[in-house]
Amino acid sequence: MRTVEHWIAGKAGPGTSTRTAPVWNPATGRQQAQVVLGTAADTAEAVRAAAAAFEEWSQASLSRRAKTLFAFRELVGARIGELAAVVSQEHGKVLSDARGEVERGLEVVEFACGIPHLLKGSYSDQASTDVDVLSFRQPLGVVAGITPFNFPVMVPMWMHPVAIACGNTFVLKPSERDPSASLLMAQLWQEAGLPDGVFNVVQGGKEVVDALLDDPGVAAVSFVGSTPVARYVHERGTAAGKRVQALGGAKNHAVVLPDADLDFASDHLVAAAFGSAGERCMAVSAAVAVGDVGDRLVDVVSAKAAAVTVGSGSDPASEMGPVITREARDRIAGYVGSGERQGARLTVDGRGLVVPGHEEGFFIGPSVLDHVTTTMDVYRDEIFGPVLSVLRAGTVEEAIALVNGNPYGNGTAVFTSSGAAARQFMRGVTVGMIGVNVPIPVPMAYYSFGGWKDSLFGQSRVHGPDGVDFYTRTKVVTSRWPGLGTPLAASYHFPTSS
Numbered sequence: 458m459r460t461v462e463h464w465i466a467g468k469a470g471p472g473t474s475t476r477t478a479p480v481w482n483p484a485t486g487r488q489q490a491q492v493v494l495g496t497a498a499d500t501a502e503a504v505r506a507a508a509a510a511f512e513e514w515s516q517a518s519l520s521r522r523a524k525t526l527f528a529f530r531e532l533v534g535a536r537i538g539e540l541a542a543v544v545s546q547e548h549g550k551v552l553s554d555a556r557g558e559v560e561r562g563l564e565v566v567e568f569a570c571g572i573p574h575l576l577k578g579s580y581s582d583q584a585s586t587d588v589d590v591l592s593f594r595q596p597l598g599v600v601a602g603i604t605p606f607n608f609p610v611m612v613p614m615w616m617h618p619v620a621i622a623c624g625n626t627f628v629l630k631p632s633e634r635d636p637s638a639s640l641l642m643a644q645l646w647q648e649a650g651l652p653d654g655v656f657n658v659v660q661g662g663k664e665v666v667d668a669l670l671d672d673p674g675v676a677a678v679s680f681v682g683s684t685p686v687a688r689y690v691h692e693r694g695t696a697a698g699k700r701v702q703a704l705g706g707a708k709n710h711a712v713v714l715p716d717a718d719l720d721f722a723s724d725h726l727v728a729a730a731f732g733s734a735g736e737r738c739m740a741v742s743a744a745v746a747v748g749d750v751g752d753r754l755v756d757v758v759s760a761k762a763a764a765v766t767v768g769s770g771s772d773p774a775s776e777m778g779p780v781i782t783r784e785a786r787d788r789i790a791g792y793v794g795s796g797e798r799q800g801a802r803l804t805v806d807g808r809g810l811v812v813p814g815h816e817e818g819f820f821i822g823p824s825v826l827d828h829v830t831t832t833m834d835v836y837r838d839e840i841f842g843p844v845l846s847v848l849r850a851g852t853v854e855e856a857i858a859l860v861n862g863n864p865y866g867n868g869t870a871v872f873t874s875s876g877a878a879a880r881q882f883m884r885g886v887t888v889g890m891i892g893v894n895v896p897i898p899v900p901m902a903y904y905s906f907g908g909w910k911d912s913l914f915g916q917s918r919v920h921g922p923d924g925v926d927f928y929t930r931t932k933v934v935t936s937r938w939p940g941l942g943t944p945l946a947a948s949y950h951f952p953t954s955s
Contacts, residue, residue: 461492461636464643466506467653472499483549483779484769486817492636495661500668503657507599507626510654515624519573526570529649545770547635549778550733562614565920568902569622585954588937594929596624597676601669605682606632607736616679619924626655670694684911691914703914706839707867711741712856715748717872723757729896730845731823734780739868739897744847745856755827759804762823779819786819789842793824796835801826857885866909870896
């Protein structure tokens with residue numbers, strides 16, 4: 458049985474771990490590896506290694522950091538296929554989707570390659586008589602990332618390239634469900650010339666999370682996951698005096714107006730709801746049909762959902778793979794049944810799907826529920842599976858109110874041919890990321906990713922300008938050199954400019 462280990466100070470090893478967890482192949486339902494479950498001692502060792510490496514790396518020139526980032530970019534780019542295969546095998550998503558994940562993560566690396574520009578400070582000559590003021594940014598120290606199973610390459614790459622480019626050292630706690638990609642990433646960093654100890658990986662569960670949140674040697678923590686855990690991470694981390702950015706769950710709505718191109722909108726709705734088996738924090742899980750478009754929308758979406766090809770992620774013909782675990786499949790099936798019992802009309806039922814040759818796999822097909830209301834569990838909870846709920850609204854204003862009434866505020870979209878309606882929508886919704894005829898509005902790496910309300914705890918979003926701000930702190934220097942001018946006499950009053 459292959460064992461997935463930690464990566465600390467430049468080498469793999471089991472640490473003090475005596476417990477392991479299974480790593481499944483979701484398509485076959487069989488265990489393919491085991492991952493060591495780290496301890497507080499393992500976490501402390503990784504933090505010590507990172508702290509020791511910080512002494513050198515924080516002083517590395519911007520040129521050296523940029524060259525290392527460029528080398529890392531080339532290595533990742535050359536091995537996209539290998540990384541995608543690892544993701545598909547452990548997560549279950551189809552290879553094309555896994556490849557897209559790596560490519561989007563690579564965009565953050567490319568953003569971080571511009572670190573000499575991103576860290577430029579400011580300078581004010583003669584701010585007061587013979588006084589100059591300048592500011593510059595410095596790294597925080599050891600920072601940590603706690604990341605989810607659904608994007609084992611992309612989400613960590615929202616964090617560690619920017620943090621490392623800024624001069625910090627990094628400890629990653631990936632999901633124990635698909636841990637192998639993190640070790641391959643560590644090897645690529647090493648090949649790129651990153652000093653040992655700058656990037657570390659501690660496998661495990663809650664014990665490792667708590668150790669990172671409590672360790673005084675960790676200056677900041679980045680987290681992506683469910684809302685209850687995001688809230689916990691934010692509260693415990695900030696109580697320990699750390700910077701924390703914690704991204705939580707979502708209930709992403711796509712509003713379809715009567716003037717939308719229905720064929721275009723339905724294609725994108727189906728792809729956004731069922732791509733990656735709905736296991737995306739940006740997946741569309743609620744469609745809001747406005748006016749008289751509802752019945753027509755449900756008919757065409759249901760037909761396209763029923764036609765989705767579900768199979769092994771390694772099969773090029775597959776459009777959707779399995780979900781991550783057997784328990785996840787059963788939980789999702791329970792929500793489909795709950796929605797029907799609570800009064801929704803089930804137009805496509807994905808329960809009981811069997812993929813020939815993969816009878817033990819964790820498969821559940823796309824499901825569509827019509828006439829869902831805001832009081833139903835299928836709408837209130839984040840299902841994180843291939844289930845699309847269709848709600849009805851009479852007007853754009855009602856649709857906006859419906860979106861705003863939801864406690865989540867991650868992403869939303871509107872399908873329309875009206876610029877006026879689109880502008881009204883994007884200005885009116887209380888959501889952090891908005892798409893106009895774009896169902897999954899994940900911003901480019903040079904913008905920042907993050908939602909509002911219960912989808913984000915803390916003020917800082919990830920990557921982009923917010924990422925640079927999060928992983929650095931500013932020094933402001935006010936200087937005067939006697940002898941270069943006519944110095945002012947010392948005074949006991951509060952200093953003022955002159």
